[in-house]
Amino acid sequence: MVMEQDRLAALLARTDAAIVDLDGTMVDTLGDFAEALGRMLRDLQLPAIAPAQIARMVGKGSEHLLRSVLKQVLTPDGQASAAIEIEAKVEALYPRAWERYEHHYLAINGQFATLYPGVAEGLQALRGAGLALACLTNKPTAFARPLLRAKGLEGFFDHVFGGDAFARKKPDPLPLQKACEALGTAPARTLMVGDSSNDAQAARDAGCPVVLVTYGYNHGQPVQAVDADGFIHALPELAAARGAGHAAAR
Numbered sequence: 001m002v003m004e005q006d007r008l009a010a011l012l013a014r015t016d017a018a019i020v021d022l023d024g025t026m027v028d029t030l031g032d033f034a035e036a037l038g039r040m041l042r043d044l045q046l047p048a049i050a051p052a053q054i055a056r057m058v059g060k061g062s063e064h065l066l067r068s069v070l071k072q073v074l075t076p077d078g079q080a081s082a083a084i085e086i087e088a089k090v091e092a093l094y095p096r097a098w099e100r101y102e103h104h105y106l107a108i109n110g111q112f113a114t115l116y117p118g119v120a121e122g123l124q125a126l127r128g129a130g131l132a133l134a135c136l137t138n139k140p141t142a143f144a145r146p147l148l149r150a151k152g153l154e155g156f157f158d159h160v161f162g163g164d165a166f167a168r169k170k171p172d173p174l175p176l177q178k179a180c181e182a183l184g185t186a187p188a189r190t191l192m193v194g195d196s197s198n199d200a201q202a203a204r205d206a207g208c209p210v211v212l213v214t215y216g217y218n219h220g221q222p223v224q225a226v227d228a229d230g231f232i233h234a235l236p237e238l239a240a241a242r243g244a245g246h247a248a249a250r
């Protein structure tokens with residue numbers, strides 16, 4: 001454990017900026033996803049889906065989430081066959097499903113979502129330690145900005161980039177490379193803070209160090225198995241590690 005803390009302190013001592021993921025890292029948005037998806041499924045007269053199933057589908061953007069949900073509710077129990085027909089049905093329903101989902105999501109955005117403990121304090125402390133901050137999410141920018149505003153987080157960030165900001169989303173490294181460019185920091189000194197293998201893979205391929213929170217979604221898999229430089233239980237641990245590293249260097 002002491003080793004872990006020393007490693008985190010050393011990492012934070014060579015960090016100039018942080019790129020922070022949104023869903024599963026700063027805000028528990030599962031309630032929002034469940035509510036907006038539930039309303040969309042009712043509008044389309046399709047069966048409901050359980051929040052636990054939705055949690056496994058979050059992290060690769062709203063388009064991917066919607067396709068995964070439609071596929072799930074259109075697949076009869078235990079039948080993996082007929083995959084081609086199901087894909088075709090998903091694509092036929094998609095435009096109307098997206099229109100309904102976007103409508104409902106924007107109407108409820110943030111109302112069924114909660115900040116994880118310590119997020120505002122953790123971001124405040126990182127800013128206080130002189131780090132530049134960007135929010136980088138696979139969520140559409142039009143969903144991300146109002147959510148950050150509703151939760152009182154928008155002011156912490158120098159930049160906010162959604163899944164539509166660049167040509168490719170995480171786990172591709174492009175959004176991280178672009179975020180580093182915008183921050184004006186070297187990837188090796190820009191820390192990615194996320195909740196999933198998606199964030200970790202993008203960070204590795206962009207040359208950014210990565211720390212993962214232990215409480216997020218990670219596609220329904222145990223997050224500790226992911227290749228990362230460290231794990232934290234709450235965001236304030238980062239600024240605390242930064243303080244410890246600086247104290248040790250003096």
Ligand SMILES: O=C(O)COP(=O)(O)O
Binds near residue numbers: 021024060062136170
């Ligand atoms: O898939 C999503 O919309 C959530 O994405 P995020 O974890 O990158 O914020």
Ligand SMILES: [Mg+2]
Binds near residue numbers: 021022024059216
């Ligand atoms: Mg996430």
